[in-house]
Amino acid sequence: MMVEKDLLRITQCGLGIYAHILGSYYPGSIVLELSGSQCKTTLNPFNRNRLTLNISCQEQMFCHQDTELPEFKGNPFDFAALHYCLKGDELLQKINEELNLHLGEERSFYDKTKNQQAVPDMADTLPRFSYFRCPISNTQPHAQLTIPEIYRLIKGLKYMRPTVELRSIQDAESARKYKAANFDYVTFSGVFSKRSDACLLKHSGLLTLDFDHVANLGDLKETLLGDPYFETELLFVSPSGNGLKWIIEVDLTSCSHQEWFASVASYLKKQYQLEVDKSGKDISRACFLPHDPEVYMNPDYL
Numbered sequence: 001m002m003v004e005k006d007l008l009r010i011t012q013c014g015l016g017i018y019a020h021i022l023g024s025y026y027p028g029s030i031v032l033e034l035s036g037s038q039c040k041t042t043l044n045p046f047n048r049n050r051l052t053l054n055i056s057c058q059e060q061m062f063c064h065q066d067t068e069l070p071e072f073k074g075n076p077f078d079f080a081a082l083h084y085c086l087k088g089d090e091l092l093q094k095i096n097e098e099l100n101l102h103l104g105e106e107r108s109f110y111d112k113t114k115n116q117q118a119v120p121d122m123a124d125t126l127p128r129f130s131y132f133r134c135p136i137s138n139t140q141p142h143a144q145l146t147i148p149e150i151y152r153l154i155k156g157l158k159y160m161r162p163t164v165e166l167r168s169i170q171d172a173e174s175a176r177k178y179k180a181a182n183f184d185y186v187t188f189s190g191v192f193s194k195r196s197d198a199c200l201l202k203h204s205g206l207l208t209l210d211f212d213h214v215a216n217l218g219d220l221k222e223t224l225l226g227d228p229y230f231e232t233e234l235l236f237v238s239p240s241g242n243g244l245k246w247i248i249e250v251d252l253t254s255c256s257h258q259e260w261f262a263s264v265a266s267y268l269k270k271q272y273q274l275e276v277d278k279s280g281k282d283i284s285r286a287c288f289l290p291h292d293p294e295v296y297m298n299p300d301y302l
Contacts, residue, residue, distance in 0.1 A: 002092045004077060006103055014062040014076030015039075016157040018055055019164070020099050021083045023293045025049075027218065030241045033168040034161070040168070046082055047072065100156055126301075127204040127249070130192045136180040136286060139195040141187075147234050147247070150186060151297040153289060154236050159183065160291040167241045179239055183288040188247055189257060190283060197284045206233060207260055208287055209246040209268070210277035220244055223272055225296065230264070233298050239290035257283050 011017050015032070022031035025045040033040040037057035044053035044066055052067045064079055066072035077095075081087050084094050096103045126148070130141035153159070162182040169175040187195060190203040214220050217237060224246050225232055234247040250260040261281040268274040279285055 002089065002096060002103055004092065007092060007095055007101070008061060008076075010101055010103070011076070011099065011157055012062075012161055013057060013060055015055075015057075015164075016099060016160050017076040017080055017095060018062060018064065019160060019291075020293050021080060024083075027294050030167050032164050034164040035168050039164075041067070044072075100152060127206050128191055128202075129189065129204045129206065130187045130195070132185050132187075132195065132286070134180075134182055134184050136183075136185065141192060141195070144191055145186065147297060148301045150289065151234065151295060151301070154292050154295045157291065159289055163239055163241075163291040166239055175240070179288060183239055183290070185286040185288045187284050188287055189285065192284060195284050195286065197282060200283055203252055203257065203283070205249055205252060207248050207250045207257070207264065208280050208285060209248070209264065210238070210243065210280055210287075211246065211274060212238070212240075212243040212277055214243055217242075217244060220274075221296070229267070231298065232296060234296065236292040236295040237290065239288050245287060257281075 007017070008014050015034070019032050022042065022045070023029075025031075026043060031042055032055065033042075039055040039062075041051055042053050042055070043049050043051055047053070047066055047069055050068065052069070053064060054067060055062055055064045057063075061075055063075050064073060077091065080095055081091055084091060084098075086094055095101070126146040128144045128146055131143045131145045131150075132138055132140070133142045162178075166175055166178055166182070169178055188204065188206045188208045190206075191201045193199045193201055211220060221235060221244065224235060224244070230248045232246065233249055234245075236245050237243070238245055248264070250257075250264075252260070255263065258281050265276040265278075265280075268276055
């Protein structure tokens with residue numbers, strides 16, 4: 001039987017529940033900025049979207065209170081009950097499902113035996129790439145992962161706390177150092193023996209396009225997802241919260257990695273007036289993994 005303490009344990013004392021629900025009301029926005037045990041005042045969807053919601057940790061659990069509505073206060077389960085219109089076991093199960101927590105399952109998503117039994121042929125055909133543990137100075141890969149596995153990591157709660165903490169840092173240099181020290185990363189374009197272009201073992205056929213300082217994340221998402229020439233494999237908000245990472249598939253039998261990058265960058269500039277981070281031309285380009293509950297994955301992977 002699922003109990004509240006199990007949900008609190010794997011949602012950072014309930015902070016993940018608040019982040020997920022608020023993210024569904026305000027997609028593409030920074031819904032929570034954590035400083036110590038207190039979040040900055042944020043928008044309250046249950047008070048006409050006013051900037052009146054305070055969330056802080058009290059006795060090992062994050063709780064909420066509205067600055068304008070004295071009676072509007074409680075814990076993350078009270079907040080979730082308002083959103084889902086459920087209570088009791090139904091509410092706990094809904095949270096478990098919506099946040100992809102997998103409580104009560106015999107095997108996790110990462111259990112290789114289960115995955116192979118469920119999709120015996122797909123595992124060998126998916127593009128694979130190297131996954132590295134933080135800090136960025138670590139250049140030895142920890143594992144080889146696929147897009148569905150990265151999708152689950154980004155959508156889940158593993159990177160929620162560092163993402164929220166990073167977005168609360170105002171000084172650019174301090175933020176850069178924090179990101180370098182606290183975020184795992186991948187090299188989407190291939191499998192490496194060491195993070196270096198010279199140590200590429202196998203190219204994945206994937207290309208990463210970075211868009212920084214985006215004025216409207218929602219509009220850019222729609223533009224990229226609707227592009228008639230390039231199909232999106234993975235799309236998520238960057239750790240900073242003001243950029244997007246767009247992963248697409250390319251055919252390396254016709255052009256090299258660098259030629260594809262230059263061509264796609266030129267196309268995006270001409271078609272949409274979009275500037276792409278030029279560092280993407282490097283095959284071993286590191287891509288940090290943030291928390292993004294609205295991450296998009298190509299439905300073909302399902």
